[in-house]
Amino acid sequence: MIKGQRLYKVKVLIKRRSSILDPQGKAVEKGAKNLGLTDISGTRIGKYIEFLVDSNDEKITKKEANEYCSKLLANPIMEDYVYSLEKLS
Amino acid sequence: MKPKFGVVVFPGSNCDHDAYYSLKKIFHTEVNFLWHKETDLKNSDVIILPGGFSYGDYLRSGAIARFSPIMNSIIKFAAEGGYIMGICNGFQILVEAELLPGVLLKNKSLQFVCKDVYLSVANNNTVFTRGIETNKTLKIPIAHGEGNYFVDQTRLKTMIENNQIVFKYVSKDGKESEANNPNGSLMNIAGIINTKGNVLGMMPHPERACNPVLGNTDGSVIFETVINNIFN
Numbered sequence: 149m150i151k152g153q154r155l156y157k158v159k160v161l162i163k164r165r166s167s168i169l170d171p172q173g174k175a176v177e178k179g180a181k182n183l184g185l186t187d188i189s190g191t192r193i194g195k196y197i198e199f200l201v202d203s204n205d206e207k208i209t210k211k212e213a214n215e216y217c218s219k220l221l222a223n224p225i226m227e228d229y230v231y232s233l234e235k236l237s
Numbered sequence: 238m239k240p241k242f243g244v245v246v247f248p249g250s251n252c253d254h255d256a257y258y259s260l261k262k263i264f265h266t267e268v269n270f271l272w273h274k275e276t277d278l279k280n281s282d283v284i285i286l287p288g289g290f291s292y293g294d295y296l297r298s299g300a301i302a303r304f305s306p307i308m309n310s311i312i313k314f315a316a317e318g319g320y321i322m323g324i325c326n327g328f329q330i331l332v333e334a335e336l337l338p339g340v341l342l343k344n345k346s347l348q349f350v351c352k353d354v355y356l357s358v359a360n361n362n363t364v365f366t367r368g369i370e371t372n373k374t375l376k377i378p379i380a381h382g383e384g385n386y387f388v389d390q391t392r393l394k395t396m397i398e399n400n401q402i403v404f405k406y407v408s409k410d411g412k413e414s415e416a417n418n419p420n421g422s423l424m425n426i427a428g429i430i431n432t433k434g435n436v437l438g439m440m441p442h443p444e445r446a447c448n449p450v451l452g453n454t455d456g457s458v459i460f461e462t463v464i465n466n467i468f469n
Contacts (some may be wrong), residue, residue, distance in 0.1 A: 173347075220304065225340045
């Protein structure tokens with residue numbers, strides 16, 4: 149495999165743990181009320197991150213993605229993450 | 238003999254010079270700046286992780302700085318019993334590096350809060366606070382957007398048992414209430430220490446309250462305590 153020939157795109161969704169308050173979500177929801185959207189509730193704000201992995205091996209890709217997510221992208225004390233893989237070629 | 242200090246400089250640190258100035262000019266100690274890409278701690282006895290916005294606070298405050306090359310040396314230094322003081326962004330880096338428990342969330346108000354607050358010393362049996370009167374309050378400035386301390390209940394219980402809560406936000410006369418909590422921190426926590434007693438993290442800035450010219454010297458007692466206690 150030629151280095152740089154990226155084969156996997158990883159899409160990560162980081163969510164604040166349900167046990168932790170999300171004042172940002174609450175503040176945004178006030179905006180919904182001001183918009184007249186009275187049915188909206190439970191707004192919580194997370195992060196979406198995507199990156200590429202130079203590998204054609206799904207197992208290695210998942211191992212690297214897990215390490216990246218658990219050690220840097222998400223803080224397990226306050227956040228949970230899920231990701232999906234997309235094979236590019 | 239006075240201890241030798243090392244002030245770490247990350248890209249985006251902005252209280253590094255305040256700490257350096259206070260330690261050098263007010264307390265007359267030997268101080269060195271330590272660039273984050275270095276690994277040599279220059280024989281420091283105390284490491285200061287200063288305030289600021291390391292790496293622009295991208296992702297989470299302190300999350301990227303935690304992986305700077307100097308942090309490996311600092312983690313090793315902590316394991317060997319070396320003294321570390323993380324102020325504001327430095328505190329955020331220490332929790333990200335898991336040298337201290339918990340996490341610092343966005344302020345409950347969602348606003349950046351920059352003002353003087355009053356602190357009480359909840360544990361005056363640490364190298365950073367030994368002998369400071371617990372019935373007196375210290376007026377120290379805060380300046381942060383993410384200082385809302387959180388930790389799960391199990392961990393909080395062990396922290397209380399181990400007397401790890403060092404500073405609390407209180408009123409001028411020492412009363413702890415929600416009204417005197419500037420950021421929504423659990424139990425009004427403003428500063429904590431690790432179980433070994435050598436790593437302290439605090440959101441308020443004592444280094445900004447040392448010079449009489451600035452009208453407030455309440456922060457001095459913390460540095461004086463460190464200077465006097467390190468080798469005793």
